[in-house]
Amino acid sequence: MEGLLNLWQATGVANLSFPALSMIAVGCGLLYLAIAKKFEPLLLVPIGFGAILTNIPVAALSEPGGLLYYVYYIGIDSGIFPLLIFMGVGALTDFSALIANPRMLLLGAAAQFGIFATLFGAILLNFIPGFEFTLQDASAIAIIGGADGPTAIFLASKLSPELLGAIAVAAYSYMALVPIIQPPIMRWLTSDEERSIAMPQLRAVSKREKILFPLMVLALTLLFLPAAAPLVGMFCLGNLMRESGVVDRLSNTAQNELINITTIFLGLAVGSKLAADQFLTVETLGILVLGALAFSIGTASGVYMAKIMNRVSSNPINPLVGAAGVSAVPMAARVVNKVGLESNPHNFLLMHAMGPNVAGVLGSAVAAGILLALVN
């Protein structure tokens, strides 16, 4: 009889708590979004499954000794996984559009206002009882506005590891929602005339420029913002491997196998942070609201900056391309192209939007570096 009782005690049914059950439901919800709705499936499948695994009672996968504990400890606590992904993103990124029109960097900078405005907003939330965000928490939440998953995870793991699960889920969910969040803001802030502006064709970019570009970005980081060196450094390494043309094997590995393997473990590790006691809080709700705010403000400030640039510049600039400054490569650029085509069916803005889009990646890495340098 005692043996039977012990066996009963070892079952999941006997140990299942309501919060854990709710988190398993959240995990299933993420799986549904990924599989049925195709929302960032590459990330949300492992994250959702990780959330289920970590909440299985008795198994203690996220306790010291459990698989997910070690995956998190090795990959995210150390900051290695997001950086490996960033190297892959660097190897996937073509900077030609930005090198051909470097002024687009201003749009990538303007869109980062979403980050810093949200930081302020997160602290404002402290006036509501139940919220107690520190400056570190607020910075980690605000980086969701950078619309860059690896950057958000990297910064959250350094500044506010206990909020990492919610921040990563918010960041990836909103990135999937870019085609829904951005267009209304873009249409609201621009006139039909502005949206139809055609931009001059981009000049051709030489191979030498493309090779020297990552080295130059690295040099500037070394001189002015060493705190951003892990992110920018890995990004530039990936890009140099791509553009140098002499290490195609390494570049292909960084773009494919390595980024895929890392994505599996990164997703699982993020999922392991979706434990009931950390996720089922009023703060998570706040993070979700602030994340949407960050995206919207970033989009709006990018569009405004592009409007200003269009007024002062001799070359016409379609204000829509400013929205791509939030990064979320290449989704945001595609959205710009789509909204542009609605007003002028012959106006393909994709290549023009890629400039601010990759500038946004650099911009959010720089913003993360600044936050690390000032808040840590």
Added chain:
Amino acid sequence: MEISELLAQAANLMLTGMIGVFLFLSILIFAVKALSKFAATGQELEQPNVKKPSTKSTSTGVPAAHIAAISAAVSQFRQNN
């Protein structure tokens, strides 16, 4: 810490952060322009997004399979007429 004090710090961070991002990326603009001038000295240009015509078919002319098919069709035509 008082919320108002935190708010002041956040506002400060917002200002320094935005100035920092703009400064860094503005320096990068000038650096890229300088880089383009430097790179413009010599070096052939590479067209973005334009696929080079595949050299396979041009170097060997018409593929052997096509020649075989055409000659078979011609001989069949001659036999029939």
